[in-house]
Amino acid sequence: MKYVVVIGDGMADYPLEELNNKTVLQASVIPNMDFIASNGTNGLLKTVPEGMLPGSDVANLSIMGYDPKKYYTGRGPLEAASIGADLQNGEVAFRCNFITAKDGKLADFNANHISTEEAKELIDTLNQEFAEIGKFYLGVSYRHLFVMNDVESASLKSTPPHDVVGENIEENLLKPYDDKNAELLNKVMCDSVKILEDHPVNKKRTVNGKYPANMIWLWGQGTKPNMDPFIEKYGLKGATITGVDLIKGLGSYLGLTNINVPGATGYFDTDYSQKANYAVDTLNDHDLVFVHVEAPDEAGHAGDITEKIKAIESIDEKIIGKLLDELPKFDNYAISILPDHATPISVKTHTTDAIPYAMCSTNGVKDNVNQYNEFSAKMGSLGTIEGHKFMKSFLDI
Structure with a gap:
């Protein structure tokens, strides 16, 4: 079985008057995300535990299957592992x-x-x-x-x-x-x-x-955290694809392989297609790959609706579209799409709102949701769960 988790950093949002009271996800043309939602199961994740700040560090640690209340010591040390500072x-x-x-x-x-x-x-x-x-x-x-x-x-x-x-x-x-x-x-x-x-x-x-x-x-x-290796915790060989040191640092502490992708910038100009190509290649000798894209978060911080829609649609077309075309060659596979947290245009920063996630696999299990967005996910069969429980749920799909 091969697994792919696509993280659109900060994708989730609030309804906007400029979009006729739709969220950015609802206003975007995202047929491939909708395919995952309509051919799989949907729900909401609380990636930020009560009382913790809604940073990408906490949220992505949750998504990777680690309870931040147990493992989190701060953002700095996570980035240190990627930058080359041996704390x-x-x-x-x-x-x-x-x-x-x-x-x-x-x-x-x-x-x-x-x-x-x-x-x-x-x-x-x-x-x-x-x-x-x-x-x-x-x-x-x-x-x-x-x-x-x-x-x-x-x-x-x-x-x-x-x-x-x-x-x-x-x-x-x-x-x-x-x-x-x-x-x-x-x-x-x-x-x-x-x-x-x-x-x-x-x-x-x-x-x-x-x-x-x-x-x-x-x-x-x-300070330097102490984390259980991903392969020991979940029995899978994993990898990360990202343009930001935070995610690479998390990968280093968890024993994941950090795949360096040419053109992965952590900004609007990141090479979406290359991330998809490298993800497919990585699955040849890895069981699971996290594909992280920073661009929607940057657009949210800038309050830029146009760039956020463009980023989300690029993820859909150039990453998820490519993955859905290529994954069948592995016979058995599962794919999930989700943000790590919300970065609403109207507030220009992260929030603690539960985020929508969708996942589908070759097992064919699905619910009645047919679109991927913040409101459709509420109607999904998975309900609302704590973020660090996502990984087990995904691997059991």
Whole structure:
């Protein structure tokens, strides 16, 4: 049996007046997702446990079959495994965004999607300036990492930058403000402005009409997690296909094979077709593959309806369409489509809403649902279950 899980990051949404009170999924042309829904079973997943923040880290950990309340220690350490930072006992990894600060406010949480090449120059400069405090690691685009050797900093309260766009920076720094580690790291963030503002990279970006990456934002910190290998927990050899370090990091900790796909960018310009091609090839020597696409989430954060529809329709046509054409050669197979969480256009950030999922297989079991969307899924035979129970349900299909 071969298994494929296609994750459209942030696909789920709320009804929008601009779409005649339809959600983006309802307004999209998605015949292949509808095929899975109408030829299989449907339901809702609570991928974010009560009391936890609705991040892609928590949500994807759930989808992969691990209870975040047991295994989650923070976002930073998950990305560390992919970026190449081998966390030691006592070390804490922070996710580090390059952001744009303007007039004391967080103007843009990704610095206009700064390129990785530009980011490398800035990371090199930061490591020269803050070597005595910790080390910065280069990631992709605006997503990077900072590691320091002080386990107490793991307990600080941090804020995802995409949740506070347009808000005052001082009000959203690390808390409690009087904690020695918070004071130190908040100073690092604020001092980064002086270092980055006049950097040649940012001078060039400003001349070219782009937002400068003139500040760093530290958040999502944690210590190295201890996770049971996927093959031991579920008896299957698995792989990941993604353009973002978070998912690759999860894959590394779980013993999954991270497949590097040329053109997988983690943005609107990602190569959907290549992801599908590599997924099919991967199934020749793996039992299960997670295919993750970041683009719908990026569109949700940007409040861009057009790009979100385009991303969802590209997933449908270029990934799921290809998979449905190729999977029959494996005789027995199962495929599922779902987001990890909702990133509604109207709020531009993640929410804890239960997300719709559909799955079908060669066993032919199906319910009465005939479309894939947030409302049809409510009528499915699978009901609503906790996210970490999805994997067992899928493998038992």
